[in-house]
Amino acid sequence: MSIVVNLQSKAKPETTTKLISFIEEKLPAVRGFSGCMQVSICLNRDSGDLLFYEKWSSKEAHEKYLLNIQNNGVMAQLMSYLSDPPTVNYYESLDI
Template sequence: MSIWVTLEMTVRDGFYEPLEEFLAEKLPAVRGFDGALSVSILFDAPTSKLMILEEWKSRAHHQAYIQSITENGVMEQLLSFMTSPPDVQYYERVLI
């Protein structure tokens, strides 16, 4: 069973355009990481809220990815666009 991960954050004033360029450059690596099934970006301009919606094979796969981008500096770069660290939540799909 796969898991869904949401990362919710607020983009700093004036930083959305450079963030969009950054994400366009980095998202292919996310989508190609072992265990990644899908990644979508959602943005609400009036509130500057950004959500990253990801599906992974497992929580362990996602956590390995987070460790990798923490070690290589990509997480620090991502956080530079935000007002604070993201709120990360894990969900399992419920088939009803």
Template sequence: MKVKEARYAELQQFLQANLPNVRGFSGALSVGVFYNAEQQDLMLFEEWLSKEHHQAYIQFISENGVMSQLLSFMQDAPVITYYGREVL
């Protein structure tokens, strides 16, 4: 996701306040934040017990306003991609 110009410091504060809620949501296994300052790209890497757990979380934050707050820092809406973990 592209972060809006000069908004990353505010976004950091928002994430610090809200990531404990994500990590405590039913089915959340882990959440990591990666940022490329040169490109102003943010990636949220999340592991969930199931796709359904994650979708329930997305619905919850869409209804309570957290998603719209997050999107206010971004140039575009996030692209969500689901992967299955492979054990090789």
């Protein structure tokens, strides 16, 4: 059963353009990571609110991805563009 991951944060106003470029550069690696089924990114340019909507094969697959980007420095790079640490919520995808 797949899961939906909702990750929310806020971009620093002065880094929005660089953040978008960073995400564009890194997105293929996310989508190619084992267990990743879908990733969509939404940004409210007025408020800086950032939403990652992701679908993964399992919570464990997403946790492996998070560990990977923590170990290779990508998470630290992402955090440099954010004014708030992200909140991560997991949802079970219901087949109804």
